[in-house]
Amino acid sequence: MEYAYDPKVGKNLTVDEYKTQHGPKLDARGNVRWRPKLRCLVCNVPLHTVGEDNPTVVPTWGHDPSPGTFCPIKSGGSERYEILPPTEADPTKGAQLRASFFANWEAHWGYIGSVVLYPDIFTFIGFIRSADKKGLWTQRHLEEWHLPYVCLATCDFPPPKGTIAARRPHWLRFRFNDRYRTLRDLWIEADQEFSFLQLTYRKPLRKKEPGPAEFIAADHVRVDRHWLDATYPPPNTFAIAAMESAFRA
Known part of the structure; x- marks a missing residue:
């Protein structure tokens, strides 16, 4: 996915925009920097950056491993909502x-x-x-x-x-x-x-x-x-x- 929603700024950010907003992975001393964890708006699973420091690829967002969690984004929308016959009809x-x-x-x-x-x-x-x-x-x-x-x-x-x-x-x-x-x-x-x-x-x-x-x-x-x-x-x-x-x- 190209964008992830950042509730702190109230909008979707690319990985590069997230990096500008919250800093790179490492701080000035080479320590891992704390950055807010963004979550998928659809399934609520945490997201991580992919290819953030690779100059040869366009960085994107990926879902953290979450066995048993369904996300229609990852499934290509194959499980869509359907209009089903009523369970309680009036x-x-x-x-x-x-x-x-x-x-x-x-x-x-x-x-x-x-x-x-x-x-x-x-x-x-x-x-x-x-x-x-x-x-x-x-x-x-x-x-x-x-x-x-x-x-x-x-x-x-x-x-x-x-x-x-x-x-x-x-x-x-x-x-x-x-x-x-x-x-x-x-x-x-x-x-x-x-x-x-x-x-x-x-x-x-x-x-x-x-x-x-x-x-x-x-x-x-x-x-x-x-x-x-x-x-x-x-x-x-x-x-x-x-x-x-x-x-x-």
Whole structure:
């Protein structure tokens, strides 16, 4: 990974930036210098520098050995969140939630657009169809403000195509913190605060999806329980037409 989050400075740092901020491994007398230990935002395992003092390589960050600890960064994101059939279904509440979602879909889309630059409306449509197929709406403890986070966590966001491609060249994925291995954990821990992360990848050159070799950095996404109270720019005419075509009554 190219960057690691340093809570002391409140941002992601390359190894060289970390070295500038906290000093090299050895002090002026050749003793090992104390430097803050950074941790992976996704799995919370401590990180170490790789190739820090090797002038022939680009230094990166690596995970300390931690047997039994799962990290989606190291696995290439192979274990992603999936929308699973409800474990505790409430059909009446589900019908109300789905109706409220469609009444507010433009706000949901607007909030997602405030997190992801140039999302694809067909990604959003695919999420809704999957929610319908799996009965996500009926999951007890699911609230409307959760839905954009579930959408973000279960979908991929490749770089946009066409004339806007240069404005977001990176591939984005989203995850809850390490306490949530599956979406079911979100319902079980419904009364708990959760943190949310954005994972940034370079666009792969010779394969369909990015993996560990393309991973750049993880960043915090502020969780806002009250995002529905905000206002957002209206969807463009293409997005409105796509939604109307996909879910015409």
